Amino acid sequence: MKKPSRLILGIAAVVVAAAAGLAWKQWAPAATAKSGGKPPPLVGVTTSRTLDLPVRFAAQGHIVPLNQVDIRPQVTGVIRTVNFREGDEVKPGQLLFELDASDVVAQMRRAEAQANQIHAQLNEATRDLNRTLQLVKSGFMSAAVVDTARSKAESLQAQFKAAQADVESARVRVGYMRIVAPIAGKTGAVVVHPGSLAQIGDAAPLASIVQFDPIAVEFTLPERDLAAVRDAHAAGDTEVSIDLGGDTRTGTLSFMDNRVNTGNGTIGLKASFANADRHLWPGAYVRVALSAGTTKNAVVLPPQAVLEGPDGNFVFQVDADKHVVSQPVTLLRIQDHNAVVDGLRSGETVVVEGARSLRSGMTVAIDSAAAASAATNGAAR
Incomplete structure (x- = not known):
């Protein structure tokens, strides 16, 4: 073969080799990507630490x-006077309302008169019983008469006690005509006025007092x-x-x-x-x-390091081989920019940035700048 031909063939071989090398460089990354050789995800990490943290x-x-009291009447009656103004401060025992007491006073007088009448009859029956006892002792009367006299006196004694109870009940009703403050406090709106009928069981109270x-x-x-x-x-x-x-x-x-x-x-x-x-x-x-x-010694992390899954809260721990492992934790509270957790020890390396795309067992690359930033922020907090 002539020299020029050999030279041309050599040059052609060099060109082919160069083209093949260039093609290999372009094909190799694509082949690597297709074969699953992605670079590991980049994450920021932090270190769990302990604090003596005030609980807030x-x-x-x-x-x-x-203390609050709704003022309601205990008897039905017409309001005669209102002795305070809305919003007043009142003291215990201070008179608030007076109801027309003419009817219940008359009932009390009637009960007192009835009691006095029965009391007089009781005194007469007692004297008769004493005379009868003397006559029986003297032999002028039989013992059977004593039983009759004693029975009458005892009956009147029972009637007198009942009459006294009626008098006390009437006096209580008269007392209900004066409505006083049971506690000290500030009064609210007054819904009645003199001349209004105050009834037991009304939906709205006459007034309310709030301490x-x-x-x-x-x-x-x-x-x-x-x-x-x-x-x-x-x-x-x-x-x-x-x-x-x-x-x-x-x-x-x-x-x-x-x-x-x-x-x-x-x-x-x-x-x-x-x-x-x-x-x-x-x-x-x-x-x-x-x-x-x-x-x-509360274990704390940045709040963004704590994730929530179907089974509750968890974090991604990073081991010495840069593998991430899902670690369940209990989020106790978030306080002063710290997440207080249970289920994690102090000094553990935990993913704080880039955790959303991770799965347990993956290998990660640590972003040193993000880790330094997380450590600085945690120390500052």
Whole structure:
């Protein structure tokens, strides 16, 4: 073969080899992708840690009186006077209403007269019995007459006691004509006026009295918080505060319901507050914060590290070989930007970013920048 021909063949071979190499480079990644050799997913991680964390719970509550009385008549009568104004502060025993007592006073006088009449008859029967006893002793009368006289006296004695009871009942009814305040508090709207007929069994009370100082706040917490609140309350380590738009007031936990509401899984609580300035008004809604001691060595994570699945909450742990494992946990509460969990030890490496596409057993690549950021944020919190 001539030299030029060999040269041309050599050049052609080099070109073919170069083209083959280029084709291989373009084909190899696609083949790798098709064969399942994807790079591992990139995730950010954090490390679980322990804190001595104050136990605080937040809730919505509403203000309720500790004592409230609806004023209702105990007898039917016409209102003669109303002795207070709507919204007045009243004291125990203060006269509120007077009813027309003419009819019940007449009934009392009639009962007293009947009692006096029977009492006079009783005195006469007693004297007759004493005379009869003397005559029997003297032999002027038989013993059978004594039995008759004694029976009459005893009958009148029973009638006199019944008459006395009627007098007392009438006096009580006369007392009902004066309606007084049973407690100290603030009165509400008055729905009757002089001349109105007050009747037993009316749907609306004559007025209501609400005690303002002290006053209470009712609220509920989930059943899962019951144990912490119960133990802290038993140890005297609870404090309740309410936010009045910049003004915070503290009170004491005064009541825990004796059962959990099975309908919504909550426990009812009540706290009492001093209210001399009348700033707390019954029926108003307030934000409630309950402090219940301190949880020692609470395991905490960033809230976004805790995921929710069909079987409850879980986290993805990362082992030394960078394999992720699903670990069930119990989310106790989220407080101060920390998720307090049970079921995890301190110092465990947990996925905090990129966990949504993971499955247990997968290999991951750790994003060092995200891990450093998570560690810094956790330390700052």
